[in-house]
Amino acid sequence: MRPHGRPRARLRRLPVVTRLVLAVAVTMSLVLTGTAGLVYWRVKTALDQQLNDDLTTYRSSLDRAVGAGAQLPPGPSGSLRQVLDGQGRVxxxxxxxxxxxxxxxxxxxxxxxxxTVRRDVGSLLPITADTLRLQARRVTADGRTRIVVAAVRRGHRDEALRELLAQLAFASALTLIAASYVGYRTARAALRPVERYRGGAAALADGSPNTRLDVPADRDDEITRLGHTLNHMLDRLAASAERERRFVADASHELRTPLTLMRAELDVALRRPRSAGELTETLRSVDTEVQRLIGLSNALLDLEELGSSGHLTRSSVRLPDLVEAAVAPHRRTAERAGRAVRVEAADTDIDADARWLRPAIGNLLDNALRHGTGTVRLTAAVHDGRLRLRVTDEGPGFPPGFLPRAFDRFARAEASRTGEGSGLGLAFVQAVAVAHGGTAHAENTGHGSAVTLDLPC
Incomplete structure (x- = not known):
């Protein structure tokens, strides 16, 4: 196995252009060899048939002359004859x-x-003198056995075949060279864009984030489609890198704010002796910021976990039970604020991951109770295998400039970052929708705000 594997390994190490040219050369060699062999066989067959016909005719005339005891007739140009007795005497x-x-x-x-004996004397290659083709047959003349041998020279036939071989070899060599050259030029032309794309990718790897591949706009072949795909990939990578940069910057700012507040509270508490009440108030303030940090960290971890579809486990769940489990923790908050939560859920089963869908519904209710006014309504219906879940309120709605980025991480309707919430609630809702293969949409209804989840179930 090893001797066969080494040539293959060496072949795989060759450049692609070299391998393509070798493949073209080998294929053309086989085709040319087969074609030349067929041409040679057809010409040789035709020449041999003509030579055999002449030889058979000449031998037949000799047979008749010997049988009749007449004078031997002349044969074709360059023909030979011989008459033997039964003991081989000439x-x-x-x-x-x-x-x-x-x-x-x-x-x-x-x-x-x-x-009847038929035989060639001499060979086509290497060239030999006095090449013949003979036929010998027994003839009876006056009751005695005679052997009639007729022969014709093969010189013209052999010379024609040698000339044919030389021409076929010359034509095949020229064709092979031309095909290899064309294959080389074609392979180079076909792979030149690939090499250009490789250079662009190398420039990107060297730190040129805005590099894009130069793809011709007037073509639509495999290479140009590859270039468009790579450019699309580069656009996605650039957008992803930009989102990651913004995410790191926003996360750093969000984490820095509570940490700064905690440090300030502790510095003030340590600057002079404090009473037990003052220390308790400081600890409560620090605890609030710690809870905010914990909530922010958990939200970030949840969003990161949702980035992998492997963490989504669908199962059959009763829709009313799921909705009620999500709404229950928020009813007391609504009562304290003097507001109502109205729920309309279809009595059916859905196929979803309740672990993620329940907190997503909770986030929508929390946003409606925190930023809206009036009654909060939650409707959940199933049509044509899709769950449509909608939460509305009667507040002022989303600021118009906020809607396009409502589902971005750390996006907030208010400019200040010190208010309640982390700006990750709607981002989490959209992540849950996308993980389920659905969508999330936010809008203003004229009587408040509405957020809709559309999921396959």
Whole structure:
């Protein structure tokens, strides 16, 4: 196995252009060899057929003349003849042959027994002199056995075949060279954009974030589609890097605020002796900021976990039970604020991950109770295999400039970052919707705000 694996490994290490040219050369060699072989066989067959026809006709005329005891007729140009008795003695012969027998003893015995012998004398390659094709047959003349040998020279036939071989070899070599050159130029032209794309990717890796591949706009082939795909990927990577940069900056700011407040509270408490009441108030303030940090950290971890679809586990759950479990913790908050929460949930089962969908509904209710006024309404209905869950309030609605970024992380309707909330509630809601294969949409209804979840269930 190892000797075969080494050439393959060496071949795989060659440049792609070299491998393509080798593949073209090998394929063209096989095609040209097959074509040349077919042409040579057809021409050789035609020449041999003509030579055999001439030889058979000449031998037949010799057979008749010997059988009748007549004078031997002349044959084609360059033909030879020989008449032998049953013991192989030469009775009559062409002047060029003198008394040299053309048949071997084995061939003579075969002809005496009635067989017809056909044989070539000399070879096509290497070139030999006096190349012949002969036929020998037994003839009876005056009750005695005679062996008639007729031969014709193959010089013209062999010369034509050698010339054909030379021309085929020359034409095949030129064709192979031309095909290899065309294959090389084609491969280079086809892979030139790939090399250009590689250079662009290398520039991006070297720290040029705005680099984009130069893709021709007047083409639509595999290479240009690859370029468009890579540019799209680069756009996605750039957007992702920008989101990550903003996320890190916002997260740092969000974490810095409570930490700064805690440090200030502690510095004030340590600056001079405090009473037990003052220390208790300081600890309560610090605890509030700690709870805010914990909530922010948990929200960030939840969003990060939702980024992987592997953390989503669907199961059948009763929709009214799911909605009630999400609404229950917020009813007391609504009562304290003198507000009402109205729920309309279809009596059906859905296929969803209740672990994530329940807190998403809770976030929508919390936003409506915190930023809206009046009655909060939650409707959940299923149509055509999709769950449509909508939470509305009767408040002033979202600021118009806030709607396009309502689901961004740390996005807040108010400019201050010191108010309640982390700005991650709606981002979490959208992450839950996307993880379920659905969408989230925020809008103003004219009587307040509305956030809608549309999920396959």
């Amino acid at each position: 009775l009559r012969s062409s002047d060029a042959l003198r008394h040299q027998p053309l048949l071997t003893p084995a061939e003579l015995n075969a002809v005496v027994r009635g067989a």
